[in-house]
Amino acid sequence: MIYTNEVPVLKAQERSAVTLGKFDGLHRGHQKLIACMKQKKKENCTTVVFTFDVSPLVKLYHKPAKTLLTNEERQELAENLGVDVLIACPFTDAVMNMEAEEFVKEFLVKRLHVSYLAVGPDFRFGHERKGNPELLKQMGTQYDFTVEVVEKLTDGTREISSTYVREELEEGHIEKVNALLGYQYFTRGEIVHGRQLGRTIGVPTANLIPPVSKKFPPNGVYLTRSKIGEKEYDGISNVGYKPTVKENFLGVETYLFNCNEDLYGQEAEVRFYHYLRPERKFASLLELKGQLDIDMAKGRQFFADLHEKL
Numbered sequence: 116m117i118y119t120n121e122v123p124v125l126k127a128q129e130r131s132a133v134t135l136g137k138f139d140g141l142h143r144g145h146q147k148l149i150a151c152m153k154q155k156k157k158e159n160c161t162t163v164v165f166t167f168d169v170s171p172l173v174k175l176y177h178k179p180a181k182t183l184l185t186n187e188e189r190q191e192l193a194e195n196l197g198v199d200v201l202i203a204c205p206f207t208d209a210v211m212n213m214e215a216e217e218f219v220k221e222f223l224v225k226r227l228h229v230s231y232l233a234v235g236p237d238f239r240f241g242h243e244r245k246g247n248p249e250l251l252k253q254m255g256t257q258y259d260f261t262v263e264v265v266e267k268l269t270d271g272t273r274e275i276s277s278t279y280v281r282e283e284l285e286e287g288h289i290e291k292v293n294a295l296l297g298y299q300y301f302t303r304g305e306i307v308h309g310r311q312l313g314r315t316i317g318v319p320t321a322n323l324i325p326p327v328s329k330k331f332p333p334n335g336v337y338l339t340r341s342k343i344g345e346k347e348y349d350g351i352s353n354v355g356y357k358p359t360v361k362e363n364f365l366g367v368e369t370y371l372f373n374c375n376e377d378l379y380g381q382e383a384e385v386r387f388y389h390y391l392r393p394e395r396k397f398a399s400l401l402e403l404k405g406q407l408d409i410d411m412a413k414g415r416q417f418f419a420d421l422h423e424k425l
């Protein structure tokens with residue numbers, strides 16, 4: 116897959132199938148849009164996901180940039196979905212003020228030689244959000260491309276959207292989040308040194324400091340599976356500031372059920388499966404250890420049941 120910040124100019128004969136949007140989360144609704152676009156590979160179209168490198172909302176309203184996927188994660192997932200080109204167009208003032216017609220002419224027609232465009236029914240773009248599927252269809256007749264307005268996937272009566280996923284994540288409804296995403300919510304980072312207290316209570320933990328832009332469920336304890344190198348481990352993670360020992364940054368630390376290795380310096384991907392309890396301040400590490408024993412028993416049972424089902 117080609118990943119670029121600039122809208123590329125395709126070769127003279129090359130045509131493209133394009134989809135446009137923010138694609139935060141690359142949830143099942145996004146995956147449907149990409150699947151529609153991929154149908155056009157049969158007609159020798161290059162598949163292009165056109166997105167922006169900063170959420171327009173962040174730029175316009177200075178909202179905190181917490182996202183479901185970092186740019187790098189989004190890139191990797193798009194590649195796994197079989198996308199040929201991912202454009203993360205910088206949301207500059209020039210792009211922000213571009214009229215919808217100009218955006219289509221300059222980027223989609225002139226550079227990408229668009230042959231097919233897949234958008235959701237509520238897709239808006241361009242200066243003052245004046246561009247919509249209707250305008251795209253009119254321009255398609257003029258510039259020889261087809262526009263498919265893809266109906267939103269729903270979960271019960273609610274349309275699947277990044278907002279829906281974020282709301283569920285904020286509630287700690289991990290199973291729902293995973294069902295909407297079509298994969299397990301995850302975070303990644305390097306395993307770093309902590310205060311080495313974990314091993315003193317028989318619970319060594321792999322600490323990772325996640326990217327600042329990553330959105331997290333509420334501070335608390337989660338059942339997780341971690342991928343470290345080629346290996347996967349069931350385990351139990353704490354998300355938060357460890358009030359018992361007072362940490363001043365948000366960390367994710369994981370006790371891996373069947374591991375006895377030195378993991379420092381390795382990259383880990385921690386996938387969330389289930390929310391267990393909120394983070395609490397304990398009077399002592401010993402008291403915390405008592406709670407961890409209960410948490411671990413629940414975790415082991417959860418994964419034993421899960422593996423039995425699979």
Ligand SMILES: Cc1cc2nc3c(=O)[nH]c(=O)nc-3n(C[C@H](O)[C@H](O)[C@H](O)COP(=O)(O)O)c2cc1C
Binds near residue numbers: 312
């Ligand atoms: C499953 C799990 C649950 C935890 N729950 C809490 C908690 O509720 N409150 C808290 O202050 N720390 C919690 N911790 C963090 C511990 O305080 C921490 O693992 C311990 O102090 C060791 O820290 P260290 O890795 O810096 O040595 C939890 C850790 C794990 C692995």
Ligand SMILES: Nc1ncnc2c1ncn2[C@@H]1O[C@H](COP(=O)(O)OP(=O)(O)O)[C@@H](O)[C@H]1O
Binds near residue numbers: 306307311378379
């Ligand atoms: N079962 C396990 N789960 C997590 N980490 C483990 C495990 N077994 C060994 N380790 C190693 O122990 C380290 C954690 O020990 P700990 O005493 O908690 O120190 P720290 O405070 O540096 O995390 C991990 O980074 C990893 O290298």
